[in-house]
Amino acid sequence: MKILVCIKQVPDMESKFKLNAEGNWYDNSDLAWRMNEYDEYAVEQAVQLKEQVADSDLTVLSIGPDRVKEMMKKALAMGCERGAHIADDDFFKKDPYEIASVIAEYAKDKGFDLIFTGMQSQDRGSAQVGVLVAELLGLPSITTIVDFAFDGGQITAKRELEGGIKSIIKATAPALVTCQLGLNTPRYPTLPNIMKAKRKELLSIPVAELLKVEGKQETAKLYFPEKKGGGLVLEGDAGDLADQLIKILKDKTAVLA
Amino acid sequence: MKTLLVAEYRDGQLLNSTYELVAFAEQLGAESAMFLVGVENCLPAYNGTLYLADAGKYCEFNPAVHKQLLLDVIAKEQPDTVVFAHSSYGWDLAPRVSLALNAAHVSEVVDIVDGVPVAPVCNAKLRRDVKAKTGQVVLTLQGGAFGLEDEPSGTPTVVQVDTDTAAQIEFCGYEEAEAGGVDLTKAEVIVSAGRGIGKPENLAIVEGLAKALGGEYGASRPVVDSEWADHSRQVGTTGQTVSPKLYVACGISGAIQHLAGMKKSEFVVAINTDKDAPIGEVADVLVVADLKEFVPMLTEKINSL
Numbered sequence: 001m002k003i004l005v006c007i008k009q010v011p012d013m014e015s016k017f018k019l020n021a022e023g024n025w026y027d028n029s030d031l032a033w034r035m036n037e038y039d040e041y042a043v044e045q046a047v048q049l050k051e052q053v054a055d056s057d058l059t060v061l062s063i064g065p066d067r068v069k070e071m072m073k074k075a076l077a078m079g080c081e082r083g084a085h086i087a088d089d090d091f092f093k094k095d096p097y098e099i100a101s102v103i104a105e106y107a108k109d110k111g112f113d114l115i116f117t118g119m120q121s122q123d124r125g126s127a128q129v130g131v132l133v134a135e136l137l138g139l140p141s142i143t144t145i146v147d148f149a150f151d152g153g154q155i156t157a158k159r160e161l162e163g164g165i166k167s168i169i170k171a172t173a174p175a176l177v178t179c180q181l182g183l184n185t186p187r188y189p190t191l192p193n194i195m196k197a198k199r200k201e202l203l204s205i206p207v208a209e210l211l212k213v214e215g216k217q218e219t220a221k222l223y224f225p226e227k228k229g230g231g232l233v234l235e236g237d238a239g240d241l242a243d244q245l246i247k248i249l250k251d252k253t254a255v256l257a
Numbered sequence: 258m259k260t261l262l263v264a265e266y267r268d269g270q271l272l273n274s275t276y277e278l279v280a281f282a283e284q285l286g287a288e289s290a291m292f293l294v295g296v297e298n299c300l301p302a303y304n305g306t307l308y309l310a311d312a313g314k315y316c317e318f319n320p321a322v323h324k325q326l327l328l329d330v331i332a333k334e335q336p337d338t339v340v341f342a343h344s345s346y347g348w349d350l351a352p353r354v355s356l357a358l359n360a361a362h363v364s365e366v367v368d369i370v371d372g373v374p375v376a377p378v379c380n381a382k383l384r385r386d387v388k389a390k391t392g393q394v395v396l397t398l399q400g401g402a403f404g405l406e407d408e409p410s411g412t413p414t415v416v417q418v419d420t421d422t423a424a425q426i427e428f429c430g431y432e433e434a435e436a437g438g439v440d441l442t443k444a445e446v447i448v449s450a451g452r453g454i455g456k457p458e459n460l461a462i463v464e465g466l467a468k469a470l471g472g473e474y475g476a477s478r479p480v481v482d483s484e485w486a487d488h489s490r491q492v493g494t495t496g497q498t499v500s501p502k503l504y505v506a507c508g509i510s511g512a513i514q515h516l517a518g519m520k521k522s523e524f525v526v527a528i529n530t531d532k533d534a535p536i537g538e539v540a541d542v543l544v545v546a547d548l549k550e551f552v553p554m555l556t557e558k559i560n561s562l
Contacts, residue, residue: 013380013510014531026383096352096362120348123379126364127343131352140321140425143349156429161267161345162494164434167318170427182482217361220388222378231525231537235545242555245526246562248542253524255446255470255503256562 001173003058005046005116006103006133007039007075009068010123024219025092035071038118042179044186045148046116047079052150057081059112063102064091069202076197077189083200088207095215096124100132105210107137114155115176119144130178141176142169146183258287261336263327264307265346266295266317268431274342274400275301281340281403285369291413292330294323304411308418315420318346318428324353325422331358336393343397351397361389365513367402381513381535400494400517438489439473441497446472446505449492449519450480453508453529453548457485462552463507469559470503477509493518507548511536528552 011017011031018027035043043060050056060080062068065088072083086102088094094102107115115137117130127143134141146166147158153173158166160180189197232248234241250256262278264271271293279301282289290306294315300307308330315322327350331339339354341347343365355362368375373386374396441447448467450460460474467474476486478493492499494514504522509515511527511534519525520539527540528548537543544551 011379013382016533017379017382024385026379096364097356125377126362127348128352128355128362128364131349132356135353135356142426144345158432159345160495161431163498164488164491164495165268166432168429168432169318170429171425181478216359216391217363217387217389219385220373221386222383223385225377225381225384225538231527231540232542233532233537233545234542235532238546238551238554241544241546241551242558245542245544245555246558249503249524249526252541253503255472256559 001053001056001113002111003046003050003056003114003116004061004107004110004112005039005042005058005075005080006061006129007043007071008036008062008118008121009033009064009071010036010121013122019222023221023223025222028092033067033071035074036118036121038120038122038179038181040186041181041183042116042118043075043078043080044184045179047187048184049114049150050079059084061086061103061106063088063099063207065089072202073197074189076200076202077194078187079193081200083202085202085204086207086210087204093218095217096126096128096132098211098213098215100129100136101213102207102210103129103133104136105212106205107133113173114150115139117176117178119178119180127178130176134176137176139174139176140171141178142171143178144180145177146180148177148183258285258338259334259336260285260287260289260338260340261331261334262289262291263339263341263347263350264291264293264295264301265342265344266293266299266312267346268317269299271295271299271301272342272344274344276405276409277342277398277400277403278340279303279409280405281398283405284403287338290334290336292327294326297415300413300415302409302411303413305413306416307413308416310418310420316424316428319424319426320350320353321425322420322422323350324357325420326418327354328357329420330418339393339395341395341397343399347397351395355395358393358395359391360393360395361391362395363387363389364397365399366396367399377513380510382533399513435488438487441473441475441490441492441499444473444499445501446470446503447475447492447499447501447522448472448505448507449475449477449509450486450507451477451509452479453510454480455549457483459549460485462549466505466507466552466556466559469556470505472501472503475499477515478512506536506540507552509536510534511538
């Protein structure tokens with residue numbers, strides 16, 4: 001069985017963001033990069049499926065500049081067999097449709113039985129790319145899954161809905177699923193697997209070879225939201241802060257009365 | 258401008274997000290029509306044309322079929338914008354529709370400024386204005402971003418719609434949230450732990466403060482996903498929506514989904530090392546401190562009052 005997992009590298013969300021010179025995205029320098037959290041669950045589920053089904057082959061794909069290969073090596077160390085790096089320094093200017101089209105173009109003649117993606121990225125959070133890839137390839141897709149089982153070509157997944165409710169969905173492979181947080185417990189790569197990953201195939205393909213469409217939208221402007229209301233900010237010695245906060249709670253709430 | 262609003266029905270109920278779509282159309286002064294896969298005895302309070310497909314016949318969750326029903330209505334109505342809630346239903350269906358329409362699709366819209374959709378980036382630390390390059394545009398709206406001022410009213414003019422499209426997936430029913438555990442919605446004080454607690458042992462620090470304040474402890478999604486706290490403790494879109502007298506967020510950065518679950522609290526205190534964390538947006542007081550040092554000190558002082 002052939003499996004594909006698509007992952008994205010995103011900045012650590014705790015980073016201090018700065019705007020780029022054009023004011024249409026964040027400055028990519030001086031940021032700590034990591035695997036999109038949702039994609040860690042996608043990789044783990046893909047690896048579990050590979051381990052479950054004999055003679056499986058698992059490819060990890062990512063679009064971005066050279067630095068995304070570091071993150072891809074983590075996915076290889078987690079158990080993916082080969083990496084397809086779509087080299088693109090302008091990835092952040094592409095809209096979800098362009099990104100999905102590139103992935104679909106890569107995947108279209110490779111006969112993947114199952115494709116995993118995160119349900120969204122932590123930076124853009126559009127939640128579109130996975131569904132679009134499936135639609136472009138004419139595959140059924142199940143989004144926002146928190147449980148996944150595969151048996152003889154049949155997928156049974158649970159979708160997470162609002163308010164703690166789940167729905168149970170069945171589909172037949174080939175199909176695509178988008179993974180929600182908490183789907184599984186992503187493994188930590190072991191040292192031997194990290195060493196092994198260094199010898200695994202990691203090919204770079206220029207994005208121009210796969211991009212055949214034009215985007216339908218662009219970020220006109222990126223900016224920091226206006227601080228609303230402006231709550232009180234307390235800084236300083238922890239003991240003093242505790243005294244100040246207790247006084248505020250006594251004045252403004254009834255909980256210490 | 259003409260909009261088509263995609264309402265949501267689930268498990269015998271029309272979802273409230275439907276009225277946020279109506280509010281959106283009203284705010285823009287747009288002419289609107291509505292589409293719903295639902296049932297006839299559970300219609301929205303709405304004055305306008307409602308294109309209704311029978312949920313009994315087409316199933317309430319059935320993306321390929323709902324897509325076709327919707328595309329047929331769009332072909333007839335020719336709306337400038339097709340609007341969904343950014344929900345488990347909306348973010349699943351909207352991309353399928355936007356691709357078929359070859360329309361730009363802006364997700365999780367929080368505002369429209371001078372006709373331009375605004376969407377959050379990086380956990381709402383940043384925002385972006387999105388320029389659509391297509392005539393028709395698909396939008397999904399962030400929950401709570403658009404709200405009706407008045408109680409919804411009206412009676413729709415129902416137009417029944419049908420299709421013979423085949424399903425791609427099979428919907429096999431719902432699994433309710435596990436019963437039992439604590440009912441956070443009844444707590445007057447909630448002290449919640451976020452990723453900032455670092456390790457499960459530190460949950461005791463948060464629990465200690467909750468006890469000192471006579472309340473319950475809650476948790477953000479990452480803490481529950483890591484199985485450091487029970488799901489019944491989770492505050493946010495996929496957990497509990499709470500409105501206590503006092504909400505103390507310890508080491509919670511403030512993801513949109515978490516804020517949606519607690520922003521109606523009467524008084525919010527946030528304890529965070531990151532002064533710029535989005536939780537600061539909804540906090541009455543932001544204490545810039547390491548919770549592992551600050552919270553035990555605070556608890557001790559409260560206990561000795």
